[in-house]
Amino acid sequence: xRRGKRTVPDVQKKLVYENPLASEKDVSGFxxxxxxxxxxxxxxxxxxxxxxxEIGQASNFVFWCPEDFSAxxxxxxxxxxxxxxxxxxxxxAAAGRHGEDLFAPWLPVRSGxxxxxxxxxxxxxxxxxxxxxxxxxxxxxxxxxxxSYGAHLVCQGADPIPDAADAQxxxxxxxxKHGREISFAINELPIFRWTDDGHSYGSLLDGGKIGFxxxxxxxxxxxxxxxxxxx
Numbered sequence: 393x394r395r396g397k398r399t400v401p402d403v404q405k406k407l408v409y410e411n412p413l414a415s416e417k418d419v420s421g422f423x424x425x426x427x428x429x430x431x432x433x434x435x436x437x438x439x440x441x442x443x444x445x446e447i448g449q450a451s452n453f454v455f456w457c458p459e460d461f462s463a464x465x466x467x468x469x470x471x472x473x474x475x476x477x478x479x480x481x482x483x484x485a486a487a488g489r490h491g492e493d494l495f496a497p498w499l500p501v502r503s504g505x506x507x508x509x510x511x512x513x514x515x516x517x518x519x520x521x522x523x524x525x526x527x528x529x530x531x532x533x534x535x536x537x538x539x540s541y542g543a544h545l546v547c548q549g550a551d552p553i554p555d556a557a558d559a560q561x562x563x564x565x566x567x568x569k570h571g572r573e574i575s576f577a578i579n580e581l582p583i584f585r586w587t588d589d590g591h592s593y594g595s596l597l598d599g600g601k602i603g604f605x606x607x608x609x610x611x612x613x614x615x616x617x618x619x620x621x622x623x
Contacts, residue, residue, distance in 0.1 A: 426453030426504025436615035441608035472561035478610020486516035487600035510543035549584030
């Protein structure tokens with residue numbers, strides 16, 4: 393894969409969280425919403441739905457890192473697509489709509505169904521990548537950035553990752569949230585960049601939590617999850 397110009401802003405960054413995602417102890421504090429199998433046979437985190445995909449949204453899940461992060465961050469991780477169809481997302485800047493901690497006990501229970509995250513009690517961004525769930529997604533591959541509350545599709549870019557049968561990972565994912573700008577790259581190839589005006593799709597989002605989401609029946613593997621704080 394050809395490398396393009398990096399999307400990391402030309403600012404100082406400080407590593408504030410590092411997780412190899414290599415064993416069960418690495419995710420001992422993570423919180424699962426929905427039902428999934430999380431294993432580490434290859435020395436990296438493999439996630440797979442437990443429930444039958446035929447039940448629809450109820451078969452999907454989110455696996456949250458317990459840490460809170462600041463508003464200006466760079467997030468990197470490695471990804472291997474193992475089985476499709478399905479879809480992967482990364483939630484970030486996730487918090488209650490009134491600024492509550494995402495895990496505040498008075499917030500409604502979430503169980504992996506998409507509406508809990510885009511039209512419930514949560515504000516967040518999410519980037520969806522390796523979108524292979526529906527026929528139109530398998531025919532035309534894109535990465536999508538959405539802002540919630542409201543599931544607003546704010547930006548798209550082409551997805552360069554081949555189908556699982558031809559994939560040769562790891563694919564190095566990089567998500568940047570810096571000021572009003574959000575950018576995403578795969579193997580240092582820029583996929584999209586978007587500037588939030590703070591009005592069209594709601595006010596600017598600050599810090600919050602990060603979570604990995606999968607749509608059944610996809611199997612994905614992940615490793616070397618890092619978060620940098622940007623000046």
